[in-house]
Amino acid sequence: MIQSRPRTPLGYLPILLPAFALIAFYIVPFGSMVGMSFFHNLGGGAYEQVFTLENYARLVSPFFLSVLGTSFEVAFLVALFAIVIGFPFTYLLVNARRGTQVFWLIVMLSVLSLSEAIIGFAWSTLLSRTAGIGVLFEALGLTEKAQSYAPSLGAVLAGVTYIAMPYAVLLLYPILSRIEPDIEQASRTLGASPLRAFFNVIVPMHRTPIVVSFVMIFVFTLGSYLLPQILGRPTNWTLSVVISDQALLQSNMPFAAALSIFLMTVTILLVLLVTLINRKGAKA
Amino acid sequence: MTRPSALSRRTLLKTASALPLTLAAPSVLRAAGEPLKVGVYGGYFQDSFDSFVYPEFTKATGIEIESIAVPTGEAWLIQLQQAARAKRAPADVSMMATVSIMRGMRTGLWATLDEAAMPNVSNILPTLINRYDDGGLAAVGAVSWYITVATNTDSFPEPIGSWAELWEPKYADSLGLLALVSNSYLLEITAKTFFGGTDYLSSDETIREVLGKVAELKPNTRLWYRDEAQFEQALKSGEIPIGQYYHDVTGLAAADGFPVRSNFPKEGGLRESGNWAVAGVSEKIEEAQVFIDYMSQPSVQAMLARNLGTAPNVARESMDLTDEEFAAVSSEIAPVIPRYDLHFERTDWLNQIWAEMLQA
Numbered sequence: 001m002i003q004s005r006p007r008t009p010l011g012y013l014p015i016l017l018p019a020f021a022l023i024a025f026y027i028v029p030f031g032s033m034v035g036m037s038f039f040h041n042l043g044g045g046a047y048e049q050v051f052t053l054e055n056y057a058r059l060v061s062p063f064f065l066s067v068l069g070t071s072f073e074v075a076f077l078v079a080l081f082a083i084v085i086g087f088p089f090t091y092l093l094v095n096a097r098r099g100t101q102v103f104w105l106i107v108m109l110s111v112l113s114l115s116e117a118i119i120g121f122a123w124s125t126l127l128s129r130t131a132g133i134g135v136l137f138e139a140l141g142l143t144e145k146a147q148s149y150a151p152s153l154g155a156v157l158a159g160v161t162y163i164a165m166p167y168a169v170l171l172l173y174p175i176l177s178r179i180e181p182d183i184e185q186a187s188r189t190l191g192a193s194p195l196r197a198f199f200n201v202i203v204p205m206h207r208t209p210i211v212v213s214f215v216m217i218f219v220f221t222l223g224s225y226l227l228p229q230i231l232g233r234p235t236n237w238t239l240s241v242v243i244s245d246q247a248l249l250q251s252n253m254p255f256a257a258a259l260s261i262f263l264m265t266v267t268i269l270l271v272l273l274v275t276l277i278n279r280k281g282a283k284a
Numbered sequence: 285m286t287r288p289s290a291l292s293r294r295t296l297l298k299t300a301s302a303l304p305l306t307l308a309a310p311s312v313l314r315a316a317g318e319p320l321k322v323g324v325y326g327g328y329f330q331d332s333f334d335s336f337v338y339p340e341f342t343k344a345t346g347i348e349i350e351s352i353a354v355p356t357g358e359a360w361l362i363q364l365q366q367a368a369r370a371k372r373a374p375a376d377v378s379m380m381a382t383v384s385i386m387r388g389m390r391t392g393l394w395a396t397l398d399e400a401a402m403p404n405v406s407n408i409l410p411t412l413i414n415r416y417d418d419g420g421l422a423a424v425g426a427v428s429w430y431i432t433v434a435t436n437t438d439s440f441p442e443p444i445g446s447w448a449e450l451w452e453p454k455y456a457d458s459l460g461l462l463a464l465v466s467n468s469y470l471l472e473i474t475a476k477t478f479f480g481g482t483d484y485l486s487s488d489e490t491i492r493e494v495l496g497k498v499a500e501l502k503p504n505t506r507l508w509y510r511d512e513a514q515f516e517q518a519l520k521s522g523e524i525p526i527g528q529y530y531h532d533v534t535g536l537a538a539a540d541g542f543p544v545r546s547n548f549p550k551e552g553g554l555r556e557s558g559n560w561a562v563a564g565v566s567e568k569i570e571e572a573q574v575f576i577d578y579m580s581q582p583s584v585q586a587m588l589a590r591n592l593g594t595a596p597n598v599a600r601e602s603m604d605l606t607d608e609e610f611a612a613v614s615s616e617i618a619p620v621i622p623r624y625d626l627h628f629e630r631t632d633w634l635n636q637i638w639a640e641m642l643q644a
Contacts, residue, residue, distance in 0.1 A: 043387060067643060151506065237643055245464070249464060250635055
């Protein structure tokens with residue numbers, strides 16, 4: 001990459017537009033949310049513009065910590081499933097014929113075009129006792145009587161992983177498609193089975209992309225609020241569900257803002273921690 | 285023609301209310317010939333008012349109406365308050381939830397109405413009249429609807445006689461209940477069923493005691509729903525065969541041939557209402573009063589029951605509804621009335637203890 005500073009002030013002109021966009025569409029709204037989180041809620045969507053810490057005082061409670069725990073549990077498991085399924089899938093995909101690759105990439109992209117509400121309803125039907133796999137399992141004799149598998153933690157994980165999968169594949173695809181075929185051939189020549197070559201050579205080689213993809217899916221999943229409502233029980237409702245309830249149904253904007261900043265801060269700290277650990281691990 | 289479900293009138297607007305429409309409506313010149321602006325919940329409600337109510341009203345009074353779509357939830361209240369500061373009224377008359385009426389009363393948002401100009405308001409049930417502290421009339425009940433016990437008759441052929449049955453072990457993991465303290469009104473229903481009435485919800489201790497009784501429903505509840513469509517579909521298919529739901533919508537589903545029934549428990553269905561209130565800055569208060577008076581006539585209330593499926597806000601004897609028409613929208617059993625005062629004064633606290641109960 002060529003890196004040189006512009007020689008004249010005019011040379012900085014091209015970055016003005018992105019800088020303006022960043023300020024107008026990111027920093028200003030974010031700043032107003034930070035400000036909002038310190039206002040006093042009057043109820044019914046009204047608030048008083050005075051400085052108060054009451055919103056933050058309220059969220060420091062065992063209840064909100066346990067809801068945060070639920071969020072992290074869901075996001076962690078979804079990121080894990082998405083990588084565990086997505087990495088081998090993508091590896092097979094990059095080694096497949098061109099036509100097959102295009103087909104699967106289109107399938108993945110079309111998942112992204114579906115509304116989350118539709119995905120939620122589809123999974124709740126699929127996991128139902130009256131019209132879903134419950135009926136199938138009964139017919140196959142796997143269960144004595146048709147059962148329902150939603151709402152449950154498993155249903156939430158299935159639904160959210162379904163949404164996260166395309167991201168996992170699209171994140172890993174460009175990286176895995178750059179693998180030299182010689183590497184696997186070399187390990188095969190040295191006597192490794194294809195499975196062993198995959199686990200002992202390919203996976204460790206891609207440690208950093210795997211960690212990065214994991215973190216990105218983790219963060220992306222933390223924002224999920226619709227599927228936990230549709231597919232989960234109250235114990236599976238994430239902090240994002242609570243935030244959307246506060247903002248949309250209780251009209252308590254200051255508290256919703258405080259919860260959002262709380263979630264964001266903890267997330268950033270967590271991501272920093274993972275990055276640090278990964279860097280140390282990579283050096284060792 | 286199939287009538288759109290309550291989903292369109294309630295849930296869709298909940299989503300719409302997520303967008304605080306703070307864009308100022310252009311201030312228009314107020315001319316004498318301008319129509320009266322009436323706001324009701326957009327979607328099903330507005331469509332019905334546009335076709336059944338406004339044309340008849342204009343025919344009867346000569347007053348033209350401009351129909352305004354109002355979001356449910358509190359977004360409309362915020363818009364009215366912001367507009368009032370700029371001395372504008374985006375709608376002269378609005379249909380509002382009772383808690384929103386109370387919030388507006390606190391800031392004096394609503395005009396004090398002249399009862400002498402509205403003789404028909406005396407028909408409206410006294411519980412549906414909201415007054416300022418000085419006795420001035422602030423809001424008049426517009427329409428009501430009931431939440432009852434809905435059942436899938438394939439799963440449970442016998443009618444349900446009491447809310448208390450929902451606590452029975454035989455319904456383990458079978459119920460669908462509304463997810464929020466402010467839309468399930470389960471505190472009120474439980475207080476009426478087990479504690480002698482909603483007056484029991486008088487202190488923190490008694491509210492927590494009633495909440496403890498609500499918590500006993502958790503093992504029986506499969507789905508705590510926010511989205512009406514989700515429960516309605518599960519009820520029709522028998523996936524979730526019993527729960528609380530809107531009486532009118534259940535009746536329509538039954539009429540469409542689905543195996544569902546709305547059961548009025550002996551403790552009464554829960555009765556929720558929308559109210560008419562007039563913006564204090566409106567320059568059409570007289571016309572607004574003519575409108576509210578017109579809407580309070582027993583004949584108009586009966587017409588709403590037939591065409592919108594809302595429960596009338598006037599005494600049954602004053603209307604010409606047949607038994608069948610009346611049963612389709614209401615019941616003679618005294619209803620459970622939400623403790624709106626509590627929801628108004630203790631919003632955050634109620635919401636917090638409710639969430640802790642549910643998500644623990």
